[in-house]
Amino acid sequence: MNLKARINNFTYPIKIGTNILNTLPKEILKFTKSRKVLIIIDKNLSKKYEKLLKKYFGKYDFECSFLQISAGKKCKDIKNLLRIVDFLEKNKFSKDSTLIVLGGGTIGDLGGFAASVYYRGMNLVSIPTTLTAQIDSSIGGKVAVNFNNNVNAIGNYYHPKLILCDYKFIKTLPNRDFTSGISEVIKSVLITSKKDTKFMSQNYKKILKRDKQIILQMLKKIINIKINLVKRDEREKNVRMFLNYGHTIGQAIESSLNLKSEHYRHGEAVALGMLCVAYMAEKYFKAKNLYSDHIKIFKKYHLPLNIKKFSKTKKQMLNIIYKNIFKDKKKNHTGIRFVLLNGIGKPSIVSNFNERLIKESIVRLIR
Ligand SMILES: NC(=O)c1ccc[n+]([C@@H]2O[C@H](COP(=O)([O-])OP(=O)(O)OC[C@H]3O[C@@H](n4cnc5c(N)ncnc54)[C@H](O)[C@@H]3O)[C@@H](O)[C@H]2O)c1
Structure with a gap:
């Protein structure tokens, strides 16, 4: 193909x-x-x-x-x-x-x-x-x-x-790395289409077994999503930014501990970042069931649902993650920009969030 x-x-x-x-x-x-x-x-x-x-x-x-x-x-x-x-x-x-x-x-x-x-x-x-x-x-x-x-x-x-x-x-991929990749697959379908999100939900057993036909079908779908967004906006000025769904907070979580350690795989951190912004979106857009829809599909694929605090306190972990958010390369003069969903397949960029809501979305996940 x-x-x-x-x-x-x-x-x-x-x-x-x-x-x-x-x-x-x-x-x-x-x-x-x-x-x-x-x-x-x-x-x-x-x-x-x-x-x-x-x-x-x-x-x-x-x-x-x-x-x-x-x-x-x-x-x-x-x-x-x-x-x-x-x-x-x-x-x-x-x-x-x-x-x-x-x-x-x-x-x-x-x-x-x-x-x-x-x-x-x-x-x-x-x-x-x-x-x-x-x-x-x-x-x-x-x-x-x-x-x-x-x-x-x-x-x-x-x-x-x-x-x-x-x-x-x-x-031959270890399970943890396969699951980490699935997190990016789920990100791609959540930002683009209810139909493809359903495909991921319905076929999870075959996908987890790495059935050849379904994996090849999935690869084609997701690669096409990426090509289509990138060709419209190579330099990430608008629609390509949607692919950063979950990344602003996810990368802050990923680098919350020494980056050289493998406390989190990239995709695991992105999954946690998606949960944070799903919570923010429910408050911002009054989008119903968005958070629970994320949880349902994440559970099927054994994606992480909580941020581990490792040897830190909850407060320390929150502060490190919050500070890291401001290192995000996608920030501009208006501040940090988040990709939020006003329902599955309906992404938009929102900036100028208040500190309280961002912190609330993170702290509730820290265990
Ligand atoms: N450039 C981009 O647009 C973009 C997008 C997403 C992620 N990333 C970057 O990708 C990185 C994460 O990539 P990754 O998850 O592939 O991690 P990785 O390259 O660290 O690979 C994960 C593990 O899988 C092993 N591995 C690789 N292929 C294997 C195979 N076929 N069989 C068995 N083991 C195998 C590796 O040795 C490693 O231990 C992050 O640094 C992230 O920033 C970049």
Whole structure:
């Protein structure tokens, strides 16, 4: 199954299927004559995939190098960025050679950013291996590293030449990472459509079993949602911001403890952020049942419903999260902007919330 992302002047294919990695060399030769590739690979996946990729590229006489990086939030830092750039420079990579990222959102964000700055941009191919990366982070061009415990503080917009989504990666994901990806899937359907939200609700058993047909159907739906929003607004001035549903408070929760720890997976924190804004929206729009609709679907997918305070007090945790909200990159002169739903599929941007309501939405979840 092939989709096409058309974003401003960029058009690139998104191939979705099973066992499609062998098509990689031929696909690369469609956009460059250079047979030199560097694969930034998640260390957890290198044992299984390095040999296979060497074989596929060997058949087409590619010169193929690997750089293994341990995935997780801690990998998105300047040190790893420089490690990649150093490798590219020392091994004489040029602009028309290709950097491939094979891993989840963290490897993709890091490697994508490196590709965007090396000689002001070299070819990038994305092989997303987590659900989050397949339906969200690999599409739309946002690449970044963290800085000073601030999520994605240094980043860029940079599109790949090709995205390959292989179902077989989904099969080996640990449950926690699969669920974290489901949180971003649910975010996408909540902001766009009652029908797709129903699809997620009705098919939860098959989806949790990772049934191939239903997962491929889900991937296609959610990737299309992302493409359609990003093509209307690449630089996040209006509708793309809807994809940040749950993120303003979610990322504040994610960085409430040391970002390098994995207290929260990104999607888990986003789920908690969605609960906070669902509560705020019920008060703001008088939207009925919105909060309970979130709870119903979150329970089906075992998403978190409470913010853990770990070794902090409730008050300390609240204050840290509240302070972190103001680091949000989406704030402008009018202050912090929240994506709120006036019912499922009806998102809007609201700014200038009063402190009391924001804090209330958070504190009631802290346990
Ligand atoms: N750029 C964007 O638009 C965007 C959007 C959403 C999220 N993100 C970023 O994505 C990151 C989170 O990504 P993630 O959830 O993919 O995390 P991740 O990259 O840390 O991967 C999670 C875990 O899954 C393992 N893993 C990856 N693929 C696997 C597979 N096929 N089988 C078994 N294990 C596998 C990894 O080794 C890691 O331990 C965050 O940094 C977030 O900021 C970016």
